[in-house]
Amino acid sequence: MKALILNSGLGKRMGELTASRPKCMVEIVPGVSTVDLQIEKLLKCGISDIIMTTGPFSELLEGHLTERFPQARFTFVNNPIYDKTNYIYSIYLAREVLKDQELVSMHGDLAFETDVLETVLHSQTSVMTVDSILPLPEKDFKAVYEGERVVKVGIEFFDSAVAAQPLYHLTKEDWNTWLENIIAFCEVGTTSVYAENAFNEISAQLNVKMLDLKGKFCAEVDNLEDLERFRSHYELLKK
DSSP states (O other), rough: OEEEEEEEOOGGGGGGGGSSSSGSSSEEEETHHHHHHHHHHHHHHTOOOHHHHHBBBBHHHHHHHHOOTTSSEEEEOOOTTTTTTTTHHHHHHTTTHTTOOEEEEEEEEEEEEEEHHHHHEEEEESSEEETSOOOOSSSSSSEETTTEEEEESSSSOOTTEEEEEEEEOOOOHHHHHHHHHHHHHHTTTSSSHHHHHHHHHHHHGGGEEEETTTOOOOOOOOOOOHHHHHHHHHHHHHH
């Protein structure tokens, strides 16, 4: 299994903290960033092949990771028009190294506990992480479900939906089907939407089930409020 980490966003909601670095490199505590924690957890779980899309400050990010984690095998794919496209296009640029792969996929600003990642990796089917305990967020991802299956993902869904996070385990078959539609979207110029828009069109062909975390920590660190919340959680875990 390989990991796909999407790190091509601008991170504008972090303000000055992302003026000179990508969002994933904003430090939780001195010397420790979100991307550091992701790579540490992946390596601990036996995942060392990591495909990472990049955007702004790509050289800084690549240099940091290759120096800090020499045991990892990184493949970096830069999106030069990161400010004009969404991550669906970054995936499209990486399509050749992503074909025919079983993946654990995540956004670069996602923070989670190690046992969350372990549960995702050990799932027998494709899964997306959700949390039935959390209230539905106004502006973040929700997953629409039928039985155990995820049939739509987006920020606009509220009916038959549950709070969701962009952390997936995808079998080779499911991922290839999704990737084919991502490619189709991008090749007709639809590059400013979420990759999940391509998922929603063909979800009936997939078998992606909900993995309910039921309160276990898994959250995007997308703005300064999220950052403070994660810093508090990180210190609590250390104690």
